[in-house]
Each structure stands twice: as structure tokens, then as C-alpha cells.
Amino acid sequence: MANSAAPSHSSSSGSLYEKHDGTSDTLVRSTTNTTEDEATATAEAAGMHLGPDPATLGDDKNSDGGADMERGRRRDMSADAKPEAGPPQAAGPGDFPDGGAAAWLVVAGGWCALFCTFGLINCLGVFEKYYVAGPLRDYSSSTVSWIMSVQVFMMIFCGTVFGRLFDNYGPRWMLWGGSLAYVFGLMMVSLSSTYYQFFLSQAIVGAAGSSAVFNCCMSCLVTWFSRRRAAAFGIMVSGSSVGGVVLPIMMTKLIDSIGFPWMMRTMAFIFLVLLIFACLTVRSRLAPRPRPFHLIEYVDSLKDVRMAVTTFAQFLFMWGMFLPFNYALLQAESIGMSPSLVPYLLPIMSAASIFGRIVPGIAADKLGRYNVMILITFTSALFCLVIWAPIKNSAGIVVFMVIFGFSSGGFISLSPTLIAQISDIRQIGTRVGTAFAIQSLGALTGSPIGGSIVAAQNGNFLGLQLFCGFTMLAGSIVYGVARYIQAGFRAERI
Numbered sequence: 001m002a003n004s005a006a007p008s009h010s011s012s013s014g015s016l017y018e019k020h021d022g023t024s025d026t027l028v029r030s031t032t033n034t035t036e037d038e039a040t041a042t043a044e045a046a047g048m049h050l051g052p053d054p055a056t057l058g059d060d061k062n063s064d065g066g067a068d069m070e071r072g073r074r075r076d077m078s079a080d081a082k083p084e085a086g087p088p089q090a091a092g093p094g095d096f097p098d099g100g101a102a103a104w105l106v107v108a109g110g111w112c113a114l115f116c117t118f119g120l121i122n123c124l125g126v127f128e129k130y131y132v133a134g135p136l137r138d139y140s141s142s143t144v145s146w147i148m149s150v151q152v153f154m155m156i157f158c159g160t161v162f163g164r165l166f167d168n169y170g171p172r173w174m175l176w177g178g179s180l181a182y183v184f185g186l187m188m189v190s191l192s193s194t195y196y197q198f199f200l201s202q203a204i205v206g207a208a209g210s211s212a213v214f215n216c217c218m219s220c221l222v223t224w225f226s227r228r229r230a231a232a233f234g235i236m237v238s239g240s241s242v243g244g245v246v247l248p249i250m251m252t253k254l255i256d257s258i259g260f261p262w263m264m265r266t267m268a269f270i271f272l273v274l275l276i277f278a279c280l281t282v283r284s285r286l287a288p289r290p291r292p293f294h295l296i297e298y299v300d301s302l303k304d305v306r307m308a309v310t311t312f313a314q315f316l317f318m319w320g321m322f323l324p325f326n327y328a329l330l331q332a333e334s335i336g337m338s339p340s341l342v343p344y345l346l347p348i349m350s351a352a353s354i355f356g357r358i359v360p361g362i363a364a365d366k367l368g369r370y371n372v373m374i375l376i377t378f379t380s381a382l383f384c385l386v387i388w389a390p391i392k393n394s395a396g397i398v399v400f401m402v403i404f405g406f407s408s409g410g411f412i413s414l415s416p417t418l419i420a421q422i423s424d425i426r427q428i429g430t431r432v433g434t435a436f437a438i439q440s441l442g443a444l445t446g447s448p449i450g451g452s453i454v455a456a457q458n459g460n461f462l463g464l465q466l467f468c469g470f471t472m473l474a475g476s477i478v479y480g481v482a483r484y485i486q487a488g489f490r491a492e493r494i
Contacts, residue, residue, distance in 0.1 A: 096226035097285070103224040107232055109281030110217035111239035112274040117155070117182070117210040118412070119243015120267075122350050124148040124322070125329040126251050126343075127202075130260060132330075135193055142451030145326055147195075147203050149447045152322060154207035155214060156440035160298065162215040163433025167426070170288040171216040172279075178212025179275035183268050185209055190264035213275065215433065216282060222420050222428050223285040229420065230369055234361025234413040241357055241409055244350025252343045289426060297427075298434045306422045309482040311435045314415055317377055317475030319442035320468040321408055323450045324349070324388070328401065331461040337394045348398060349405035356409025361417075368493035369417050370483040374476060376410035379403070381473035389465040415439075446471070 097103050131144045165174055185206025192198045217236065225232040247267070254263035302308045325346070332342050356376075364372040380403075388400040416432055423431040453463040487494045 096224065098225050098228050102283075102285075103232075105281040106217075106220055106224055106283065107236050109278040110221055110236040113213050113217045113278040113282065114237055114239035115243040116271040116274050117214045118237070118240035119247055120210075121152060121155070122240060122244025122325065122346060122353075123248045123251060124152075124325050125327070125346050126248050128326055129329050130255065131198070134260070136195055136198070139195060140451070140455060141330065142448055142455055143195075145447040145451045147199050148326060149322075149444050150199070150203035151207045153440045153444035154203060155211045156436045156443055158208055158211035159215045159433040159436035159440075161433070162212050163219065163428075163430050163436075164293060166216060166219045166284075166288075167428075167430055168288055168290045170284055171220055171282060174212045175216050175279045175282060178209045178216070179272070179279055181209025182206055182213060183209075183272050183275070186264055186268040186271065190261040190268070213278065215436070217278065218416050219428055219432060220282050220284045222416070222425065222432075228365060230361040230364040230414060230417045231358070232361075233417055234358040237409075237413045238354050238357045240412070241350045241353035241405075244353060245347045248343065248346040248350075286426070297430055298437075301423075301427070301431050301434050304422065306482060306485055307419070307431065307435075309478060309485060310418055310422070311438045313377075313475045313478035313482060314435060314439045315442045315475075316478055317380075317411060317442075317472050318439045319446045319475075320384075320471035321380070321411065322443055322446055323464060323468040324384075324401070324404055324408075326447045327450060327454070327461065327464060328397070331464075332394070332397055334459060334461065335392045335394075335397075337397065341394060345397065345401050349401040352402045352405030353409030353412075356406035357413040359406075360410030361413050364414055364417065366493075369414055369421055370479065370486070370494040372410070373414050373418060374479045374483060376407045376414075377472060377476035377479055380407040380411070381469050381476055383407070384465065384469035384472060389462060389469060442471075 127148060128141065128144060131147070132139075132141055136144050162174060162178075185201050185204075185208075188201035188205065189198065192201055218233075221232055221236060222229065251263055251267070254266060258266075302311070328345055328349075329342055332345060333339075360372050360376055383400055383403045387396055387403070391397070391400075415435075419432050419435050420428055450464040450467060453467060454461055457463050483494050
């Protein structure tokens, strides 16, 4: 396991931090203030008498001296009873409920929220295909892809801000405000007709609201689960996979029948109902702890080498991960895939992702979260390079979409659990926000880079596929480095 301890933060009211011991996450509580009366009670319970000597009671000659000696002994004992700085005593993972009605309602509400938020991210290829062929036909695919790239960037990067708001004020108002902003943004997309209108409504307003909802759900779940955390995350984020199965088919059918504007309005009303349920069920187990904003706290978290290396690995993997989401449909059309099959590629990938978000989470709780993350990220990169890049037929693309859906789904569900594993539970919002902000830079630039590569190669997708595969492979290797920092080459559950 890591030689470096998780950072400790003390305050007058006590502090909590989470420590990974190789088998489970342990909540540790340290109380740093001991009053004089508490010190006295502690000493007397141990058989030490701190009061005046009975033999001197009523002895006027010794009363003043005895009082002085008594005050001195009390001061000494109070100082001795005060705990020394150092590792606090472990309480045990039982401090987390790891189940119960309230905990599973959080999972259910989070499932609905992720169906609406990241479920729509699984449909980016549908937006790209519609925009390029419809209202934004005068723009290149690389230019159009900036709308979707900034949308993903905003969803992830805003976690930096919303993580701190969560730590300070809790999830309630952020959930309600984010839900309303998200639905409003979708309604504005339905009224848009120019590039800047699509950009503002979808990539800025809607994405910011979606980020608030998404980050609240992720941060709340951490406070309820310890031993079963990865499994709970897997179940919750499977909502986005189910959304990725249902929404692309629904969008395609509705665009053909009632048009794009009414399709967006229909989805917005459905999302409103699901998000109201999320707002009523998702809550944190821990009370918020308001603190002044200090930008240095975000940087300080990266001084933990485990945090810095893990976050860099997430950036590299996400740099390539969204390319199949955005370009798989266009690439399939370019090789002559049947037009009736193309709309089902994203649902096929998302269906595989349902299992990918649940099964790796269960396995990670038993085998180690870093161990499983290395395996699934390597699988994503490998099959991108050996199947998607060289094979130019419909069967090969379908096989790739199934395997990539499973493995990339595991990445989404495990990423927050890795950060939680090496972080102070009371700073989970800030730390997850920091990690997401760095990841978002990969999501922001990956698709436009891919689009530029395709344009430079006159519509050939091979360069994009190689960029996708090698960036994800680099991420898998850096995850291996993060594991090595904590346990070397030992076969341990990390």
C-alpha cells in the first residue's frame, strides 16, 4: 500500500479523513480539543486523585500551599491528557451505512439523474450527425464538434466549482437549481437555429446545470458507502448507460416523426420528471462544513503524488475516450454500413456499458480498484488499436462498440472511487472537482483534434483511431504507475 498517508486536517470540532488499508476504506475521527474538566475525569477514572489531600483539609497552614500545588497538578494533568499530534485512532468502516433505505434511495435518485445528464452525453454522435447534415451544414465536422466538446468540458470542469459548493452548502439547492438550468438549456436548444445559439444553450447553459446535478449525485453517494462503494457507483452510473440505449433511438425516431425542436422539448419534459425525483431523494449523510474559498486548496491536493498521477491518467484516457462517441456513426457511414444499422451503434455500445459499469465495480471492491481500472483501460486501448483501426466492415465495428462500451463504462464508474480511496472524506467534493477539471481538458480538446486529423487526411479515420487508441493506452500505463507508487509490484488489492 502507499507509504504516504492520506492528508490530515484538524480543527476545533474534529476532522474526518479516509484511509485505504488495502482491504477497505476506514473512516478515522480525531478530536483535538480536550477540556480541563475532561482531563480531570479521565485521570480520576484511571485511579489518580486530583483533589486536595484529605490529610490537609482544615489545616490552615497548608491550605494556600495545597491550593497552589493542586492548581499545578491540574495544569500538568490537563497538558498530559491532551492528545499528541499524530495518526488518530481508527473507527472502522462501520461508520458508513453501506446500505439501508436512505442510502439506496440516493443510488436510485442518482440513477435517474445520470440517465438525464450523462445519458445524453452518450448521444453526442446523434447531435453531430444531425447538425452536420442539417442546420450547421456550412460548418466543418471539427467546428461542429466544438459544441459537444465544450458541453462535456463544462459538465466535468464545473465540478471544480460545484464540488466546493457541495462541501460548503450541501446538495439541496444545487440540485434544484442545476435541474432547472439543465431543462431550460434543453428548451433553448429546441429554439436554436444558428451556431452560437446551439453553442450557448447546449454547451454552456445546459451543460452547467447538468454538471451541478451530476456532481451532487457523485459526491453524495461517497458519504453513504465504503466497502460497497464501487458497486454502488456502478449501479448508479448505469443510469447513463440505460440512457445511452434509450435516448439515441428515441431521438432518431422523434426527429423523423415530429422534428428536432419537438424532440428536444419532449426529452426536456421527461428529464424534468426524473430530475424532480432525484432532487427529492439524493442527499448527503454529512452536514456541510462552510469554509472560505482558497484556490490553493485545489493545487494542494495535487501535492499528494497518488492524486497527481491518478488525475493525469484520467486526463490521458479521457483525451481519447469520447472519439468513438462522436465519430463512430460518421466513420460507419464512410465505410458503407447500412443506414438502418448506423443509428443503433450508440445504443449497442451503451447496452454493453450497462454491464461495464456494474460488473467492474463489483470486481473492484473485491480485487482492488486500481487493479481493475488498469485492466479495463488497457482493454479499451487494445481493442481500439486491433479492431476499430484496421477492420473496415460492419461486423468489426459492432464488435468494437460492444467491447469498448463495456470497458469505457467501467472507467466512468471507477474514476470517482479511485479519488475517494486516496482522499479525505470531508474534502471529497473539492478533490473530485479538481480531478474532473483536469480530465475535462482532455474531453475539451480530444474531439476537435480528432476532427482536424480526419480533415487533414481527406476524410480517412485511421489517424483519429490511432490517436484514440494510443492516448487511452498511455492512460492505462500511467494508472499502472499510480498503483506502483502505492504497492510496487506486489500482488495486493489496491
